[in-house]
Amino acid sequence: EIVMTQSPATLSVSPGERATLSCRASQSVSSNLAWYQQKPGQAPRLLIYGASTRATGIPARFSGSGSGTEFTLTISSLQSEDFAVYYCQQYNNWPQYTFGQGTKLEIK
Amino acid sequence: QVQLVQSGAEVKKPGASVKVSCKASGYTFTSYDINWVRQATGQGLEWMGWMNPNSGNTGYAQKFQGRVTMTRNTSISTAYMELSSLRSEDTAVYYCARVDIYGPGAFDIWGQGTMVTVSS
Numbered sequence: 001e002i003v004m005t006q007s008p009a010t011l012s013v014s015p016g017e018r019a020t021l022s023c024r025a026s027q028s029v030s031s032n033l034a035w036y037q038q039k040p041g042q043a044p045r046l047l048i049y050g051a052s053t054r055a056t057g058i059p060a061r062f063s064g065s066g067s068g069t070e071f072t073l074t075i076s077s078l079q080s081e082d083f084a085v086y087y088c089q090q091y092n093n094w095p096q097y098t099f100g101q102g103t104k105l106e107i108k
Numbered sequence: 109q110v111q112l113v114q115s116g117a118e119v120k121k122p123g124a125s126v127k128v129s130c131k132a133s134g135y136t137f138t139s140y141d142i143n144w145v146r147q148a149t150g151q152g153l154e155w156m157g158w159m160n161p162n163s164g165n166t167g168y169a170q171k172f173q174g175r176v177t178m179t180r181n182t183s184i185s186t187a188y189m190e191l192s193s194l195r196s197e198d199t200a201v202y203y204c205a206r207v208d209i210y211g212p213g214a215f216d217i218w219g220q221g222t223m224v225t226v227s228s
Contacts, residue, residue, distance in 0.1 A: 001170075034214035036153075043203055043221055044153065049214035087153055094212035095141065095167050099153040 002026055002090050006100035012108040015078050021103045023071040023088035032092035035064055035073045038102075039084045047086075048073065075105075083107050110134035112142075112204050112219035119225045125192040128222045130204035137185035138162040140206040143215060144178065144189045148200040156202075159187060160209055194226045 003026040013019045023033070031051040036044035046055040048064035051071055061076040075082055088100040115129040130142060144156040157168035159178040166178045177190045187204060202222045205215035 032212050036215075038153075043218040044205075044215075045218070046214055046216050049216075055214075055216065089153075089214065091207075091212045091214060095143075095158045096169070097143065097155045097158075099145075099155065101152045 001096070002029060002093050002098050004088055004090055004098050004100035006086075006088055006103045008103060009101070010104045010106060012106050013078055014108045015080060017078055017108075019075040019078055019082075019105055021073040021075075021086055021105070023066075023073070023100050025069045025071075025090055028068045029090040029092035031067045032090060032094070033064075033066070033071050034089045034091065035062075036087045036089065037082075037084050038087065044087065078105075080107075110217055112206065112217055114202075114204060114219040114222045117223040117225070119227065120194050122195055122226055122228055124194050124226075125190055126194060126224050127188055127190040128202050128204075128224070130187045130189070130219050132185045132187070132206070135206075137180075137182060139209060141209050141211070142178070142180070142187040143205050143207060144176075145203045145205060145215075146200040147203070147221075148197075151200075154200075156189070158207075161187060162209065191224075194224075196226050198224065199226045200224060 005024045007022045033051045035048040038044040052064045063074045085102045113131045138161045143158045159166045161180045180187045204219040206217045207213045
């Protein structure tokens with residue numbers, strides 16, 4: 001099983017600043033990596049797939065990068081609605097999938 | 109619009125089974141796998157398994173092998189996830205999510221979630 005490890009567990013950032021979230025895979029997943037955003041009481045929402053492609057309707061302030069085992073989600077200028085939990089997911093081992101444990105992005 | 113609508117909350121006793129439904133609309137049901145993901149309160153996302161609605165083929169995470177069954181009824185565009193021998197640790201929100209059958213791909217549409225509570 002491919003293990004996905006996210007860091008940090010919690011990230012405190014002020015509105016308007018940049019947030020950088022990391023995700024590491026235990027073995028290469030090529031670019032088969034997605035990022036999801038989840039707000040309390042809601043289902044996850046797809047933000048990024050293919051490591052760097054924004055899903056439909058996702059603002060340009062969200063960007064993804066990386067390949068192989070190291071990935072980054074960057075939110076360039078945090079808005080109030082961006083404070084949430086973010087998960088990475090590998091689908092290279094499709095149709096077996098694994099998620100990271102999540103990073104909680106909170107207001108500083 | 110494209111959506112997955114799940115059945116309502118369930119309360120079950122330990123040892124019982126639960127069957128959650130996921131109704132697809134706005135797209136061709138057989139063109140996307142349905143996956144099931146669960147989330148215990150305050151915890152992360154845990155992938156449970158997948159089903160190809162066209163063939164009925166399934167694959168389950170090892171943790172759930174022998175306890176989970178995923179099925180579908182293509183005439184009503186609905187997928188089902190049944191979990192048996194329930195225990196308190198199975199208390200969670202259960203989500204269905206779709207992914208293109210020609211994968212690999214990400215889960216682009218999710219159901220709203222179904223709360224399953226296991227309690228004596």
